[in-house]
Amino acid sequence: MVRQSGKLSFIGLGLYDENGITLAGLDRIRSADVVFAEFYTSKLSEGALERLSAMTNKEIMALGREEVEDGTRILEEAKEKNVALLVAGDPMTATTHIDLRLRAHKESIDTEVIHGSSALTAVPGLLGLQHYKFGRTTTLPFPQEGYSPTSPYDMIMENLDRGLHTLVLLDIDAENSRYMSANEGFHLLQEMERRMGKGAAKDDSIVCVVARAGSPDCVVAAGPLSKLIAMDFGGPLHSIVIPGRLHFMEEESLGQWTNGKDG
């Protein structure tokens, strides 16, 4: 196949707002011919895209879920132009972007990845929990009529049985501006506890919340589920961690956040 002359750069915007982008990312936006952005797999704060656009003097076109998943427009442009696709967090954590990169390579379009910081790494660290003590990550989906999977509960239980922590990501429905709060997440876990009864999410289970990781008003909290479920963590994004066996230093770390201090 003929090597195309364009390029597709996946650029991670990191956490929270326009200041989470790296110098490398900023440089790639400035040298791009076309700049797209997608925010249905994550979220940046209000106005961040506009400020990024002003900062780089580039028009940034926000794409919806369908256009990113379909990918045709992005790939067509990238055959002959330098195209940047901006993504909150690290760009290669979402299946959609892995798929898009694969398709670009099949069409002989060069790609590059400019990494960004991600909740996957930031959230455990903010709590002071050790990354190598985490088992599988899971996501709590918004409940749907006739569909209430308990797989996140099972995953937490499987990790707990082995003494491991679980990072619980909370569902994002960006097209309807719905971002699951930690409180909603705890309610869902309580409901699963009622159905499964294995003890992963009891009232006195120690649980953790990180709200707005990477922002100046990041909140970190740890304590019994019955206490945290009633706390107000403010705006999105929230994440939950269910800790397993705690090392001494991890226990001390969580002790810092019993009143939901600033992270």
Next chain:
Amino acid sequence: MVRQSGKLSFIGLGLYDENGITLAGLDRIRSADVVFAEFYTSKLSEGALERLSAMTNKEIMALGREEVEDGTRILEEAKEKNVALLVAGDPMTATTHIDLRLRAHKESIDTEVIHGSSALTAVPGLLGLQHYKFGRTTTLPFPQEGYSPTSPYDMIMENLDRGLHTLVLLDIDAENSRYMSANEGFHLLQEMERRMGKGAAKDDSIVCVVARAGSPDCVVAAGPLSKLIAMDFGGPLHSIVIPGRLHFMEEESLGQWTNGKDG
């Protein structure tokens, strides 16, 4: 206790060189009174610190392992001044920094964390493997006289038994400028395979390498251990992934890297 007037900012430098820092990080260096850096838990490319110093017009003092672990000098300065501690990757992935933050809080010193991109998130994504299919992360330590643990092998086996991928971080001995290569890592795994014989690292096991994640000459490779162990991946840092059960798209993704293409 009296709230101190200083502050300690942990600033992630992200991957590879000075361009992995975020705008938020750059801003904090510029407003800091004292700037320290530590590179024994990770590594940036040659000259990155000097270029960062020139860019921000700040003197950056590189600290050795002992001074960071001891922490006294950093905490003393942070009682009255704005102190920035620069760390490659995301600053809260190393136990030393979690510990230092805890000690700062005990002395009523405010802290903040400016996140950076990390191999923990970047490496799985570059390979096109899905983060929620990873089990526990492990680290291969440099062999020492009379100490040859097989715990990394056991961890890989435990993940494989459950169909999960394993991110295998490779040891860093920065004070002696030793960074374990993927090839050394594979030799260690082969030796463990000879002792344990459970099949986690056979000659025909599919394994993956990411070299210099986040750099312009990042290399990504996937294939049988017997092939990758003989390949030259260039300079540090390297990481290994041992994949478990592959989804269709993951299999396709790994197929892109059979000749060690640029990531």
